[in-house]
Amino acid sequence: MANVKYKTLVGLEIHVQLKTKTKMFCSCPTGFGGEPNTRVCPVCLGMPGVLPVMNKKAYEFSVLAGLALNCSISRFTKWDRKSYYYPDLPKNYQISQYDLPMSEHGYIEIPIDGGETKKIRILRAHLEEDAGKNSHTAGNYSQVDLNRAGTPLLEIVTEPDLSNGSEVRSLAQQLQRIVRYLGVSEADMQKGHMRFEPNINIVGEIDGKEFKTAIAEIKNLNSFRALERSVDYETKRQLEEYLETRKGMGQVPKTTRGWDADREITVHQRSKEAANDYRYFPDPDLVPVVLDDAWFEQIKSNMVELPLAKERKFVSEYGLSDYDAGVLTSERTMAEYFEDAIKAGGDAKRVCNFLTQTGLKLANEAGKSFVEFGVEAEKLAKLSKMVSDGDINASAATSLISKMVENNEDPMVLAEKFNLLQKSDTGELEAIVDQVFADNPQAVDDARPGSKKEKKSKGFLMGQVMQKTKGQANPKIVSSILAKKLSE
């Protein structure tokens, strides 16, 4: 058995569809679905004689995303034509950015084990237009739908800094949260808003001799799970193949492989013998973009606190677990709602429990997010204070959340209406304790300090008080009354 040491190098090419209302160079509406070829015009159909005009919003969205990815933002960019020979872009070229991308040299941080983060370098991020869709179902023909042609895409290219499937998945999830926080993309993988193409190879040593496998690019990944699994599968496959053939980079060509989601394997699609010759050249129909200070500042003013920073803050400042912080920061609206509730005086852990347990359950049942119920954060904060003050117990709080979701009333009003308030009146509770003592003299004797059955009997007396008050006595106050009276 050979002595093998190796590591996996994964770089990603990512396409993120921007959430503009219209396409990049024409005023056709964007959006998933729509009857085929109903969101098209002479510009995106590639008719002769038409002129593309740049969507300002798309540019601003990409600058914002570039900033969030710690990229340096170019103040001068231009548009290039990239030769393209499939009918889903009928111009025969794709408008993209070649030598002057709008942003480059950034990084994205991903959480790894032990609360640490790893920086994945970003080579560049540029804007380009999406293609339409070809489908190959009808006999000897392929059908073309150009609804998507011309939709703005941000292409992000990372350095090969990722080492395994779980890191790749983590990057994808971070990126999804970032672009959603920024409001620049819906980032739904199933709808193709985010498309990931990992480039994978392995480098290592066999019996002290270095080796490198040829790079494989994987396509057709439309879920986080597929992304993670495909990278791990491909690593294993390349290693096995190399051990068998001993042929690596330079001896075998780069390949493209497709992910077969049913069999969970990658399948060979084609070899890339020669580098693609895209013959980029500047698009004469589009003028360059100059980002001056005033415009740049205006775009920067839309920057928000990013999800990973928020998540860390939730752990360090509010003492939440990593898991809870992750759940609360998965959506920006939820994270901000939580923070509003804390500002309004809610206890962090209690509000967190309200949201991640009862709140999430109710939201899932209703098929929307908790924030969409419209219960003000202040009301949740008040509910939290009612528990802290002993007005209600935890189980009452749970049922009050459901009631608040139903009719959005004040929690104190609801607690009174549904008789959920705890009895905290010391005088009233003392009278009840006296009654319980009179009814149970043996238990009282057994519960005196130093008695063998002290603990058990005390519990029994507490239970009797609770029974008499139908569970509404404040247990803390009853406990202190019991302690006082038993040591008298």
Add this chain to the structure above:
Amino acid sequence: MKKKLDHDEVREVALLARLELCDKEVEEFATQLSSILGYIEKLDELDTDDVEPLAHSLPINNVFREDIPHECLSRDKALGNAPDADDEFFMVPKILDDNSNG
């Protein structure tokens, strides 16, 4: 003129342009393309050391539109000029090795 394009180079260019050439055309275009390249090479005589590369021939920047949807073409019109279409789609000869972005 530095050198004449050889036949393989012409065939490579034809492949990139998705053109099918017969041998006679390859010979013909080798001569024509070489003479065009030779003509362009004349520009090499200019000293451009101190000249900034030009991104665009027009002295204007930042031509934008607002992100407001306008009406599209009707599907009948959109498909009307196509060599072949069904009720919904453009029809093209079957794509065998689909490496498109979609």
